[in-house]
Amino acid sequence: MQFNVKRLLLLLAIVISGQTYLEQPVEAAEKSTALSPSQQQSMKAAREKAAWKKRRIIFNNDGNEPVYSLKEATPQALLDVRTSPLKGSQVDTIFYCTWSSGFSYFTHDTKVGSVFTEKADKLSNNKTAELIQGGHDPLTVMSDWCKENDVELFWSFRMNDTHDASTAWYGPLLFPPLKKEHPEWLVGSAKQKPKNGRWTAVDFTHEEICDLAFRYVEEVCRNYDVDGVELDFFRHLNYFKRVSWGEPAGELELQRMNDLLRRIRTMADEVSLQRGRPILIAIRVPDSVEYAKILGLDVETWLKEDLVDIMTVTGYFRLNPWKVSVELGHKYQVPVYAGLSESRQKDQVARKVYASTEGFRGRAANAWSQGVDGVYLFNSFNPRHPLWRELGEPEQLKSLPKVYFTSARGYASVNSWWKQGSAFMNRDILTPNHSRVVSPGKTIGVILPVGENPVATDASLNLKVRLKDVPKNGEALNVIINGETVALKLTETRFLAGEINPRFVREGENRIEFQLSSAAKKPVVVEDLQLWVNYSE
Template sequence: MKKACVRMVLIILASGVLFLASCTGNENQTGEETTTITKAEVTGQTLETTQETTVTLKPVTEQTEKKETQSTVIAVTTKPDFSKMTDLEKYRWEREQLKNDPERKFLYDNDGNEIVYNTNEVTVESALETRFYPLKGSAVDTVFYTPWSSGFHMYTHDTKVGQIFDTTESNFSNNKARAFIDAGIDYFDAMVKYCHGNGMEIFFGMRMNDTHDNQGGWYGELMLKVNKFKMDHPELLVGEAGKNPIYGTWTSVDFTHKIIRDMVYSIFEEACQNYDIDGIHLDFFRHPCFFKDAANGNPLKQETLDLMTDMMRQIREMTEREGMKRKKPILVSVRVPDSVEFCRAIGLDLEQWLSEDLVDFLCTSGYTQMNDWEYSVELGHKYGARVYPSIDETRVRDDNANKSRMSVESYYARLSNVWDAGADGFLLFNFYNYSSPIFKTGNDPEKFLNFNKHYFASYRGVGYFSRTWPHLDFINIPTVNPYDKLELKKGQLEEVVFRIGENLEKAKEKGKTPTVYLRLSLEQAKKKDKIIVEFNDKILERPLTIPSILAYKLEPTDIRKGLNTLKLMIHPEGDEVLFITDIVVDFYYN
């Protein structure tokens, strides 16, 4: 991965507060340098990131007052004076440079189960063949690798603090975890070296409370049976066999207990000590049930949230200690629901983590999305974190609707929305079609600018949340799909606001003008010609003749880059009630 060219800027505000800021610059038409900087307040010997801002830099020989912010750029250097900084301050400065690398755009989580299912021989080549070799020459910048951990504290790498998942019973007959260890082959170390040898970073990942052992059938039963910790310590779970709590699943471990938090800490510490990893990834989306009180339907007290925050502090401190030992920063990434309020409801004091600089990468959402991506971007950037929305399987509960949402045209639309919202990149999860053009072009919207796209008003509907804390009241974006239909009653106006990130101006510059359609799928509509449709303040007329679908050809000028508003109402002569089962805007360049 290319390294960013970063400079340091010393700024004095009118208030007299001194700031040291890291920045990456670009030249504007006047020859001045415009740059977005991460501002870090220097108070005594403490260096703390506080916010981002944009300034215009004159040549270093000039002293320029920027009136609107009342700040003065007084010096530009390649790096601060390390002789006046402690080792920890130096480390944190270097970590900021690494974190803010603008070339890091494409994060990939491959789910980490190939040693169990897809590795046919006990060799490094066989371990890398399925999901690492295909990444060579791809657009992927960073790999998140979770060595199994399906079922809390079970792994397939050579760990001394966790349990080796080495069963070969039933459908796990191909599991090579123990065979690799007995042969003295550290497959994860080989993965680290392969990534570094091919210009990619690699993070050690952990599913923070995976409960696939509660899904029933042979898989769930066997996963629970072989989990020594859960079988020996049922008192540390949120429920008991045959008796699920109100929310979540009974096999979830309860983070109220210090031993659970210590086990998480230990596995990350071991990984940081034993492997040349670039960071660690804490996946709180698998699965989001962490405290027994919440599982039983009780609002959590602040002291409970503080338990998880304290664990995050200890993990951050550990990465700093181990990173300084090896003279290379270790970054911290989290994947969490995209709602501060919902995170608090399940025990994650996300904004507190961000405010204390405990997180470098904020990866939001999973099988459920609650807010427009701009929400995550504003939250993360407010505290200096890089933001990478997670682009997962849609898992809408309708086969045809799910298939269309999983198309490459849909993925390109979703990626366009991520970039349009101002994210720093994206996380691709549970996606194994390595022949997909996304692996070559997903990191740059310019590369897929003129590709066909399907912009759905809702990609994930009400979501798929494994019975965790009720989340519907936290959703602030459309959920319309065949499983969650939009009811339209006579005399009632329905408004649907959704993002379309298509850059039509750039497409026009390249001589490309798409054909654009709006499609509304209907149910129980006997008089579909008696529906009033307004798109971005324009009443649409002359619908196309397509059974069960109300479709219109739009002009490219009808589209707004960003949020678009669709208003629907039944005409006085129309049906009493009907249902909208899907809303999509199609762009066809070919």
């Protein structure tokens, strides 16, 4: 073990100042040992085998149950909210986050960070302290259940969650002691808010922040029986002050985060060797390496250097077809999971479709058809929903009704973290907040991915095109699928709809064109495109 003078000086300063949230168990540091080349090779092989195990569905649980949902502080009460009903489902892995904000707050029995015990306002039901005092650490409860039910468990660490920046009632209550004591470690302030992201984000250019992040992960790896750790970089996407104030990440920022990942990898392998089985490192990141790198996340370097074992992509937005991320991950022998977040489409008519069971089936079918190794659901918490028993088996999905559309979410939020983020969009999106204007005599087109062959599955297809304003002559707008004009009629308010020939649609990318007659008096705005797939009983 190398002698780290800078880290020793930091720890001495912490001891002198009496800041207990940075305390580290002595035994953790003493156990650190360098792996020999043969041990490294053996551990790499064990990690690779574990990384490629079958994970049909990964269930990301944000860990809010101890704070909001329990009537009593017991393990069973905790499990019954979101976990016990998953037994027998296609969920092979749970990523469990012990609380969602802010950096340093947790609902497991941390000695390095701060346990979230706030009970003010709508947090009055918070039973975290009672659970821990009763010997029922939520992370241990989850670990025990997973072992009993042959389900894999990862601890999910939100690397820079900033729910504490909200102006809603909960914002100030989620603001942790660490940030109050060290405002200089944040990217901004309530009075000086940054251009990109949120002011309560911690700045990883500070070595103290990197050291804390490392020790949060180390504490879990050494003290809890987990199969892996997820470093969730999508909650939220601001990590450096430089980027928050409008400059792309430079060498310093990239090096800081790369070194943190290297340090976590080394520690996880050391602990893995001691306990006799690997601790996997998973990441959730944007699906554009170029966009991520501007933010300071050097994803391809992490993959190239074997610092991560599993990669999940997307969250608030998706910038590329799934196959782009699959090709990247598989190039470095890393499995790739499709992150399916809940729809936040503001238009309620569209959202009802995007958030429907059929909508999730279509999204999952598209992801599977482009080669992902499994699906990952985020902000979906009803453990009794049929999706947990459907989305993980692509063959099963083929015979289930579904709907295909271009995006369950828009991509406006891509600009929240980097003002020019939309420049990285490499997909066609047609939704009410990303509509298309068709001028008289003109044709516009969009690509609609379809994750199945309708002819092979003997499906019936219904196409629906939503218009902002219905033209006086509803047939003035022609709809063309892969070169074939289809007959649609105004069967619903502001919708052109009709059954179409399955032979017109192919598995993969389909070009849908909208052609407006030159005789039309004004442009037509197309707001949505839906392909409904049904099967005979």
